[in-house]
Amino acid sequence: xxxxxxxxxxxxxxxxxxxxxALAPFVLLVAVYLTASxxxxxxxxxxxxxxSVGQMVDAVDRLAFTRDERxxxxxxxxxxxxxxxRLTIGIGLSAVVGLxxxxxxALFPGMxxxxxAMVTFISIIPPLAILPIIFISFGVDELAKVMLIFxxxxxxxxxxxxxxxxxxxxxxxxxxxxxxxxxLQLVYRVVLPQVMPRLIETVRxxxxxGWLFLIAAEAIASIDGLGYRIFLVRxxxxxxxxxxxxxxxxxxxxFFDWSLRQILQRRYRWYQG
Amino acid sequence: MSAANxxxxxxxxxxxxxxKRYGGRTVLDNIDLSVTxxxxxxxxxxxxxxxxxxxxxxxxxEQTSAGDVMIDGEPVALPDASxxxxxxxxxxxxxxxxxxxxxLGKILEYPFYRRRSAIEAHRDEAxxxxxxxxxxxxxxxxxxxxxxxxxxxxxxAQTLIKRPRIVLMDEPxxxxxxxxxxxxxxxxxxxWEAYGMTVFFVTHDLEExxxxxxxxxxxxxxxxxxxxxxxxxxRGAKIVAxxxxxxxxxxxxxxxxxxxxxxxMQIRHEGFDPAYLRHVRDFNxxxxxxxxxxxxxxDGHAVSGAESSSPSSPGRxxxxxxxxxxxxxSxxxxxxGLG
Numbered sequence: 001x002x003x004x005x006x007x008x009x010x011x012x013x014x015x016x017x018x019x020x021x022a023l024a025p026f027v028l029l030v031a032v033y034l035t036a037s038x039x040x041x042x043x044x045x046x047x048x049x050x051x052s053v054g055q056m057v058d059a060v061d062r063l064a065f066t067r068d069e070r071x072x073x074x075x076x077x078x079x080x081x082x083x084x085x086r087l088t089i090g091i092g093l094s095a096v097v098g099l100x101x102x103x104x105x106a107l108f109p110g111m112x113x114x115x116x117a118m119v120t121f122i123s124i125i126p127p128l129a130i131l132p133i134i135f136i137s138f139g140v141d142e143l144a145k146v147m148l149i150f151x152x153x154x155x156x157x158x159x160x161x162x163x164x165x166x167x168x169x170x171x172x173x174x175x176x177x178x179x180x181x182x183x184l185q186l187v188y189r190v191v192l193p194q195v196m197p198r199l200i201e202t203v204r205x206x207x208x209x210g211w212l213f214l215i216a217a218e219a220i221a222s223i224d225g226l227g228y229r230i231f232l233v234r235x236x237x238x239x240x241x242x243x244x245x246x247x248x249x250x251x252x253x254x255f256f257d258w259s260l261r262q263i264l265q266r267r268y269r270w271y272q273g
Numbered sequence: 274m275s276a277a278n279x280x281x282x283x284x285x286x287x288x289x290x291x292x293k294r295y296g297g298r299t300v301l302d303n304i305d306l307s308v309t310x311x312x313x314x315x316x317x318x319x320x321x322x323x324x325x326x327x328x329x330x331x332x333x334x335e336q337t338s339a340g341d342v343m344i345d346g347e348p349v350a351l352p353d354a355s356x357x358x359x360x361x362x363x364x365x366x367x368x369x370x371x372x373x374x375x376x377l378g379k380i381l382e383y384p385f386y387r388r389r390s391a392i393e394a395h396r397d398e399a400x401x402x403x404x405x406x407x408x409x410x411x412x413x414x415x416x417x418x419x420x421x422x423x424x425x426x427x428x429x430a431q432t433l434i435k436r437p438r439i440v441l442m443d444e445p446x447x448x449x450x451x452x453x454x455x456x457x458x459x460x461x462x463x464x465w466e467a468y469g470m471t472v473f474f475v476t477h478d479l480e481e482x483x484x485x486x487x488x489x490x491x492x493x494x495x496x497x498x499x500x501x502x503x504x505x506x507x508r509g510a511k512i513v514a515x516x517x518x519x520x521x522x523x524x525x526x527x528x529x530x531x532x533x534x535x536x537x538m539q540i541r542h543e544g545f546d547p548a549y550l551r552h553v554r555d556f557n558x559x560x561x562x563x564x565x566x567x568x569x570x571x572d573g574h575a576v577s578g579a580e581s582s583s584p585s586s587p588g589r590x591x592x593x594x595x596x597x598x599x600x601x602x603s604x605x606x607x608x609x610g611l612g
Contacts, residue, residue, distance in 0.1 A: 169363040170334065171334075171360045171362075171363040171364065172363055172366065174332060174333070174334045174352045174358065175358060175360070175363075175364060176377075176381075177333075177351070177352035177353060178332065178352050178353065178354060178356055178357050178358050178432075178435070178437065179354065179357075179377055179378035179381060179431070179435055180353070180354040180378055180381050180382060180435060181381050185381055188385070189380075189381065189385060190366065190377075193368050194366065194367065194368050268368075269415065270367050270368050270415040270416075270417060271367075271368075272417065
């Protein structure tokens with residue numbers, strides 16, 4: 001029996017059909033935009049809300065491939081490097097702290113009972129609500145931005161690692177002890193290598209929140225960065241800059257996610273799920 | 274306790290007056306057990322009787338509510354390398370290959386930065402164990418790439434590399450297909466002979482028990498004692514029968530021999546029949562290592578006066594010294610064909 005190509009629960013689209021279907025919404029979105037942009041610009045060539053592709057290319061050329069007149073730097077490159085530095089330090093710190101805390105809390109009941117309520121409490125505080133406190137406590141420089149990303153992401157990483165180590169069968173821990181493992185060996189040589197892929201998974205999910213906190217922090221107090229730029233040019237309704245920046249951020253996010261997934265698949269062949 | 278404390282003559286595993294209670298419920302009720310080196314000791318019992326609890330107590334994963342566990346005369350509590358264990362599942366680490374799983378016990382003897390040299394130094398030993406377990410050709414695979422039977426072969430090799438004084442097995446073949454299970458039983462007997470292992474093996478499969486064991490313990494909550502029916506749920510399982518089996522080289526077809534099936538049926542009767550309640554004095558403890566220390570409440574007659582049918586042995590009371598405990602205190606029937 002031939003299965004339908006699109007309709008019904010038994011649909012089984014051909015490989016080419018899959019590509020067509022997946023691309024269709026994107027093509028549609030671009031088409032709608034271009035049409036709307038075309039008609040708006042026909043009415044008023046100075047309209048800034050829906051810039052044409054040409055205008056966006058000009059803006060990217062100006063920001064990415066021409067040195068800035070005042071600073072002598074490539075603005076978009078500088079923005080990207082600043083933002084990525086904050087994001088990687090913040091998320092990296094979260095990953096390390098979350099891993100160590102979560103693992104030790106799960107394996108040492110004394111530590112777990114002492115800290116789990118606190119970590120849960122912190123994880124429920126909306127990080128943006130304490131943004132003023134962070135800026136007041138840590139100044140308006142790099143530290144505050146990194147702290148916002150860290151505080152926003154580490155509780156969830158900790159709780160996730162805690163949960164997955166707790167879910168490890170007790171048999172595995174007993175087994176390691178019968179193979180002569182001491183307590184610290186159990187933590188760092190039996191459990192740690194097993195939760196590494198889980199950590200990568202959690203970091204992948206936390207990156208979304210990481211970007212959110214990064215851009216929020218840059219929007220409020222910064223002198224460079226992708227979020228700073230978007231909120232700076234917003235004053236001039238410079239959609240020709242904002243749209244390429246948003247696409248660039250999306251691409252970077254996708255790239256990190258893809259890279260982490262590659263690491264998972266190559267280095268952790270045994271890991272499923 | 275002199276016998277238990279003297280290292281040269283101490284039994285490999287010695288458990289005396291062990292209780293395990295969860296809240297108000299007693300699971301294990303005054304367990305006395307002594308296992309000699311080299312024994313392949315099987316524990317059977319109805320589901321929920323606490324046989325896995327007993328095993329977890331021996332390995333140290335759970336602690337007794339009262340009473341001690343001794344290995345070679347030394348009290349043990351938390352898990353360590355003196356006792357190896359093979360579980361029904363989760364014995365292997367998913368992030369290590371079969372070879373690395375076997376090597377783990379050796380790798381952990383080295384600092385983390387010398388992992389490579391640990392692997393080099395013990396690779397041959399590990400490969401030999403894998404060869405013995407007939408799984409060497411899959412040494413480089415991860416557990417999720419191995420079938421259940423293959424995983425258990427690796428798990429046994431993994432345990433043996435530490436040369437534990439006793440190997441505990443918790444229904445290790447319970448999840449395997451019948452054919453694979455028989456292969457594994459034969460393999461276990463081979464390894465048991467080759468390495469002179471002492472094995473403490475829990476199963477719910479009576480045929481497996483009688484086929485493998487040199488000794489079969491029946492743990493059951495179906496018995497009576499002088500605490501009366503009021504003791505009801507507060508009463509936990511005891512070892513109600515203790516069979517010595519001759520160790521003969523048996524092909525698996527022996528499972529259909531009449532004396533084999535007869536013993537299986539007898540054990541089913543002794544331990545698995547809720548309507549068949551023997552008194553604690555009359556348990557069928559025929560194995561020479563069997564002993565029983567009853568409390569006065571359990572054995573009212575021993576306190577009130579001697580009874581001819583139950584010669585009160587020194588091991589009768591909790592406080593009594595135990596070396597004599599070697600003899601079965603019950604007048605055990607001579608033949609095991611008796612019901």
